[in-house]
Amino acid sequence: MSWTREDLHRLIKTKLADRLFIVVSNREPYIHISSGDEIQCVVPVSGLTVALDPVMRACGGVWVAHGSGTADRRVVDDKNRVMVPPDEPSYSLRRIWLTREEEDGYYLGFSNEALWPLCHLAYAPPIFYEADWNTYKKVNQLFADAVLDEIGDRQAFVFIQDYHLALLSRLIKAQNPQVTTAQFWHIPWANPEVFRICPWGEELVDGLLGNDLLGFHIGYHCDNFLNTVNLLMEARIDYERSAVIHDGKTTLVRPFPISVDFDQISQDAASENIKREMERIRHTWKLDDKIVGVSVDRVDYTKGIPNRLLALDKFLAKYPEYQRRVVLLQLAEPSRTHIRKYKELNLEIDDLVEEINWKYQSGDWKPIIYIREHCSPPGILAFYRLAHFCIVSSLHDGMNLVTKEFISSRVDEDGVLILSRFTGAARELTEALFINPYATDDFAETIRKAIEMPKRQRQARMRKLRHTVEQNNIYKWAGNVISELTNLGL
Numbered sequence: 079m080s081w082t083r084e085d086l087h088r089l090i091k092t093k094l095a096d097r098l099f100i101v102v103s104n105r106e107p108y109i110h111i112s113s114g115d116e117i118q119c120v121v122p123v124s125g126l127t128v129a130l131d132p133v134m135r136a137c138g139g140v141w142v143a144h145g146s147g148t149a150d151r152r153v154v155d156d157k158n159r160v161m162v163p164p165d166e167p168s169y170s171l172r173r174i175w176l177t178r179e180e181e182d183g184y185y186l187g188f189s190n191e192a193l194w195p196l197c198h199l200a201y202a203p204p205i206f207y208e209a210d211w212n213t214y215k216k217v218n219q220l221f222a223d224a225v226l227d228e229i230g231d232r233q234a235f236v237f238i239q240d241y242h243l244a245l246l247s248r249l250i251k252a253q254n255p256q257v258t259t260a261q262f263w264h265i266p267w268a269n270p271e272v273f274r275i276c277p278w279g280e281e282l283v284d285g286l287l288g289n290d291l292l293g294f295h296i297g298y299h300c301d302n303f304l305n306t307v308n309l310l311m312e313a314r315i316d317y318e319r320s321a322v323i324h325d326g327k328t329t330l331v332r333p334f335p336i337s338v339d340f341d342q343i344s345q346d347a348a349s350e351n352i353k354r355e356m357e358r359i360r361h362t363w364k365l366d367d368k369i370v371g372v373s374v375d376r377v378d379y380t381k382g383i384p385n386r387l388l389a390l391d392k393f394l395a396k397y398p399e400y401q402r403r404v405v406l407l408q409l410a411e412p413s414r415t416h417i418r419k420y421k422e423l424n425l426e427i428d429d430l431v432e433e434i435n436w437k438y439q440s441g442d443w444k445p446i447i448y449i450r451e452h453c454s455p456p457g458i459l460a461f462y463r464l465a466h467f468c469i470v471s472s473l474h475d476g477m478n479l480v481t482k483e484f485i486s487s488r489v490d491e492d493g494v495l496i497l498s499r500f501t502g503a504a505r506e507l508t509e510a511l512f513i514n515p516y517a518t519d520d521f522a523e524t525i526r527k528a529i530e531m532p533k534r535q536r537q538a539r540m541r542k543l544r545h546t547v548e549q550n551n552i553y554k555w556a557g558n559v560i561s562e563l564t565n566l567g568l
């Protein structure tokens with residue numbers, strides 16, 4: 079039996095009882111934007127919202143996040159709160175306001191130019207500026223003040239998300255030691271040799287050790303974290319219990335592999351709506367007699383997009399019989415475009431797409447269709463369903479949810495997943511075809527294997543992959559974190 083939304087709902091009712099449950103993340107679950115005279119409420123595409131929105135609806139807690147929408151200020155009360163979701167108000171969203179300078183230093187600067195490259199082995203050097211670090215600390219304090227204000231004198235569980243808020247639990251506990259906190263780190267944790275280049279590494283790790291529970295996607299990242307603590311701090315590591323004891327306080331370190339809403343995606347992917355969308359895409363891009371590969375990413379240097387294009391180039395050169403027959407649809411959502419490294423990556427991808435298409439194109443066929451835009455969720459499902467193969471070639475990735483979305487969408491039990499060994503998902507999805515995205519020749523060979531795999535083998539693999547994702551869905555993830563958290567605090 080797999081976990082359902084109702085199971086999660088029941089768990090919350092029994093475990094949380096009357097305690098206040100607070101989620102804190104940089105990104106908000108609902109964004110209000112101005113559209114002419116109207117205000118629209120938009121749900122950003124994110125696994126996090128899918129996972130935690132039902133939790134919040136069930137327990138009616140508070141979600142604290144940075145208010146980034148153009149109309150966010152217009153809808154809040156004098157405590158910067160708005161009830162969400164708009165169609166069924168059930169919990170409170172408390173917004174934090176940041177100045178342009180604070181966003182630059184905390185979000186673009188320390189979070190995304192220092193911590194993001196530090197934690198991902200993708201050969202992009204982190205950039206450490208003291209001013210960014212100071213802003214990061216200041217903004218973490220702003221979040222802590224808002225959380226403490228929400229808690230007042232109640233008993234509370236606080237569930238903190240990701241690398242933007244590494245200092246938060248420590249700052250909360252400094253004012254209110256009774257609060258129970260857990261944090262989930264959505265990206266990898268580097269090994270200690272890599273991590274030690276962070277000039278404020280000890281302070282950062284100390285901040286995380288304010289938590290009662292610290293979660294990563296996989297055991298390997300937990301081990302890296304424990305080894306980093308061992309290297310940097312005067313703390314006792316209990317490898318048996320996977321815990322750190324520091325200043326008399328224990329932090330449990332646990333793997334919680336994140337996932338998607340398998341049932342919902344399967345149901346959506348089987349709808350008439352998606353079938354119509356598939357027809358539209360087939361027609362627009364003239365795909366009827368083509369072998370279609372699909373990739374879906376935020377444009378990020380950790381996702382290995384150039385490596386994938388080079389492998390496709392190699393494949394077409396080595397197997398010219400597939401020219402005019404294979405098409406790679408690359409959906410690419412622009413991301414962090416104010417950061418130089420991302421601007422350079424966009425240029426590099428544009429050049430590669432242009433070069434490879436120029437080299438092979440013939441008649442109205444070209445091998446790469448590059449769609450640089452944010453795509454609606456039904457749109458993405460239609461692309462997944464059209465694919466003979468889906469390529470995920472991350473150089474390093476905490477989990478990678480595209481893999482699990484692709485699998486969940488394949489109600490026809492067909493399609494091959496080509497998956498980088500360097501994703502968290504590779505640990506679970508053992509029926510994928512694995513690649514090392516740096517090994518271009520092998521990668522090209524794997525594309526051939528995916529295309530030539532007999533249907534029965536494709537289906538057998540896809541059935542197993544679907545079973546894995548169905549059993550380990552997003553509700554199980556949230557349920558496991560909440561069970562572990564409440565076991566600590568009750």
Ligand code: ADQ
Nearest residue numbers: 264374375376409410411451452453475476477478479480
């Ligand atoms: P991300 O690095 O953002 O997440 P991922 O897990 O793959 O990576 O999620 C990307 C999401 O964006 C998917 O839901 C996908 O559908 C969506 N997306 C991608 N391209 C899109 C497009 N063109 N239009 C619309 N949507 C698009 C971080 C970590 C991951 C970890 C997650 C969750 O880096 O390792 O899996 O958090 O913990």
